[in-house]
Amino acid sequence: MWFLKRLIAGVAAVLVLVVAAGALLSHQYSGTPLPWAASRQTDAAWVGSWEDTESLAALLDTGGVDTLYVYAGDVADDGTVERVPETDALLSWLDARHPDVRPLAWLRYVETGSSLIRDRFPAEARETLAPRVAEVVEDGFAGAHLEIRPVTVNDPSIPTLMEMVREELGEEPVLSLQAQHVELLPGGRMPSFIAGGGEKYWSKGYLERVSRHADEVVLPGVDANMPTGGMYGGFMVRQVTESVAALQGREDLTLRFGVPTYENEEWGPARSEENALTAIAGVRLGLSEAEPPEEMGRGVALYLADEADEDDLEAYRNGWLSLVP
Helix, strand or coil, X not given: CHHHHHHHHHHHHHXXXXXXXXXXXXXXXXXXXXCCCCCCCCEEEXXXXXXXXXXXXXXXXXXXXXXXXXXXXXXXXXXXXXECCCHHHHHHHHHHHCCCCEEEEEEEEECCCCCCCCCCCCHHHHHHHHHHHHHHHCCCCCEEEEEEECCCCCCCHHHHHHHHHHHHHCCCCEEEEECCEECXXXXXXXXXHHHHHXXXXXXXHHHHHHXXXXXXXXECCCCCXXXXXXXXXXXXXXXXXXXXXXXXXXXXXEEEEEEECCCCCCCCCCCCCCCHHHHHHHHHHHHHHHCCCCCCEEEEEEECHHHCCHHHHHHHHHHCHHHCC
């Protein structure tokens, strides 16, 4: 009987937090963003394929994107990297058409399950991976963009890996990190985990810790798993305010926020309430509220550039880029 009472109490606590978070998000996605909360023409985009560069060219021709995360390889459990073939073709195209755009080698590790009991990368895997990242960058990239998920808060292997990669790269190449979502309320990651959301959220403290050796950090704008468009917009507002609060001491950092523009579920769940227009509006409201330090770089990142359609490009141009102060 005592176990049942505790279980009911735990479920009730989760429901209270869920209701509170929903009310908070719906409220935050309101108001008018400030005029300066717009593009600085230092935005980014992920690129998963370059067989047809038409959509990518349309985005780059806007002049707002200066960084591309080019899908360059998949990371295995042991730290080895399986390279994506023919990235040199895209690098040559960029050099000829858009020489001012920096290509970063996007290296992915996407797993299932928690890293609570076992570190995501043990010592031997980290020792294998760190120099391999540097080798990939030497193939003509301006730096590396690491996507490693899911990672449990306080998993020590990822901050250590970031430090090791930084040492291998040296100071000049860019080191970019794709973070996980920041918890909407302190302690909110636990109810999400209990409700089946998996290792979805990081605390602000862990985000700051993982980012110490990064030059750039991207907060994902996809797979928020919000039931309505308004809550998704509020979710994006909260991602901005919480991440800026966590990283506001890093004036040498560039912080970007993901904007969903993909339809292929190879890259993540395709949810109807997640769209470029709502995400960008949420980012603008969040920046207006958070007021990041002027020295901190900031922008959006389109996920993915090669799948963006005309509606996505219009949302980017009219809702973000055309508002350059």
